[in-house]
Amino acid sequence: MRRSLRALAAVTAGAIAAAGVAALVRRRIGGLRFQRGMAAAQLAVRGGLRYAGSAPRLFAAAGEQRQRLRTDLAMQTADDIAATLGTMKGVMVKLGQMASYVDEGLAPSVRRTLSRLQDSVPPMSPELAAGVIAEELGAPPERLFARWDPEPIAAASIGQVHRAITPDGLAVAVKVQYPGIAEMMAADLDNVSLLRRMLRVTAPSQDVEGLVAELRERVLEELDYRREAANQQRLHRYFAGHPTISVPAVVPELSTRRVVTSELVTGARFADVLGWDARQRDLAGETLYRFVFRSLYEVHAFNGDPHPGNYLFHGDGKVTFLDFGMVKHFTDTDLLPLMDMARTLCVDDDPGRFRASLEEAGFLVPGAPLSDAQVVDHLAVFYQLIREPAAVTVTGEYASAVVRRFFDVRSPVAQYARIPRSYVILQRINLGLFALLGEMKATANWRAVAEEIWPFMEVPPSTPMGVAEQPWLAARPSLDAISA
């Protein structure tokens, strides 16, 4: 059981959050313990998707959201914010969101506590939200914008989203952070002795300091919207002109630490896409895949929050990507081992070198008493989509199998497997992207698409979308240019 917890806690950012949350609110339900729930591989990935259905994070489709917002209970003062989200509650809400991908692995009582905590956060009153705008941007929203909708259209994790039209006539989404929330959460995260003690209770064999540090870093990053705006702007610039990938532009002069303003985009939601025909779902899936791996290998950035609510779909593979609060940046040194692993296993089919690259990157304890075949057998599931150049349909079963393997502690390899801290958030590819593709039942020759993107391969486009990308590829800006 302890080992399962170690696997859990070390493996993903989501799971880290889950461990933190569970440590805080874990309860005994009929003898079923949290760890056992995890280890029992009851982690249906649809957990994350089901959660998304209730998570009010869309930027468009205002009508349905308004019904959910309890304006009669609106937070009217900074004291209301403190009562609702202060003293660990904001931290727990955030952890709950991070843990959403391992939703099914949480004990029912933990899930209930987290979802109730989210329910307990009403919107800010129009006056309170306008006050944040005035403080941050120097003037009340009615003066800054040609039109300002005082009713929020959606809740964000630590703020809410308003629609507005700029004086230039641009329709924008304005994310407004709850006043004082950053300071409160930072103070709570500065004082982590409670979290540390409870993690020790939950996971005595775990690297508690590492967990707490990772958690703290990720959450603190999200509190500064300037970072989010910069991430979004970089990706917007990089993908400008791309035939199917679109990232809304940030309006820098209307963005600060607690306000981020970007183009308002409307589109179909993930749940709608599931009802589309196979060709449309396949195209949307191909775009998600291209976006994730082009961001990773080319921009050295990965959005650690591949939440279905963060995508808007426009048909024919066109997708708008939203919310860049949790972007992890990688160095060449971080990325090389990942490429080595893909190449040695999928291209060279060389188990010995595959194992060596795992060890070098810190994914596998060197010299473990395992055969190369055992190592490949344990990890191959993660590469199943790209080992052979053939059309593969991602299924929910595949996505579940990936997650099960994550938390598989019975495999002889499990006790020697590690996830180095800098790759923790990357595991969201496995818990997030594959879950989405599986839900969409998307079919593609993923290997061929991957080869287009792998920096160590130079292959011509393999699909119509790949062909359509060519002009963008030829003209896309350098990393230096998008950072400017």
Place this chain on the structure above:
Amino acid sequence: MSEHADAAGLIERSAAAFAGGVPEAPADDGFFGPASVAWRISGDLSAPVAGLRALLLQALHPLAMAGVDQHSDWRADPVGRLAATSGYLAITTFGERARAERAAARVRRIHERVRGVDGVTGQEYCASDPALLLWVHAALVESNVVARNLFGTPLTDEDADRYIEEMVVAAQLVGVPAELVPDSVAALDRYLASVRPRLRCTPAARESTAYVLDPPGLDEEVAEIWQDIREAVLGSLPSWAADSYGYQVPELTAGRRAEIRQALGVLDAVFLGEPGVLEARQRITLRMRQTASHA
């Protein structure tokens, strides 16, 4: 400790008692009303500390303790006993007058039967004795003020006076004549000092308070949080009371208080996760807002 039932279900049953005590469509505002300090401070994070601190003080009155010791079923059903008190407090604070009066009448009837001779002092007691009821009342009211000031949202001097005055009616409900009940911080302090010579730590007090400070059978994590609450309770006691029990009182540094507040915040989130608690709190908030907007 084997003669005591464990405390499993403490959070669940206290939460249900609270939620059930807050009416959905009340005919009147009850004995306090949405504009009262009592309502405003009701959801404070420090409430568990206040409640336990009150129990520790109350138990130091040998006759009050003897009544509990000889008549209550707390050893067999400690959680039920605590939940019943939570429910009573919710009903008398938020419930309609008629319901609050019914609940109080029931308590008064039970108190009539709680009589006997205290084995420690040899004195006769009856739970309906206004002197005992007043002590129990005063210990709770003072604990609410002290716990809030240390671990929650502190009361202004003015609000503390107003709160103590508001609470006079709670003492009347259980049968204490209003003229006996302290109605200000100063009067409450004088009263508490006047009772002190009669207080002592009996074996029954030691046994029952040891239980609530470290209840067996809590979930591991709640038990972890309870260690912080225990420290908060002991640290908030007057030193004579802690001495009387023989407890070592840890120093409450600013850092420790911040940690204790975090633990109380997590406990509150757990409480909020119980069915009906969020809705009950929302009902209270809405009524307070409606009153404020009509004022």
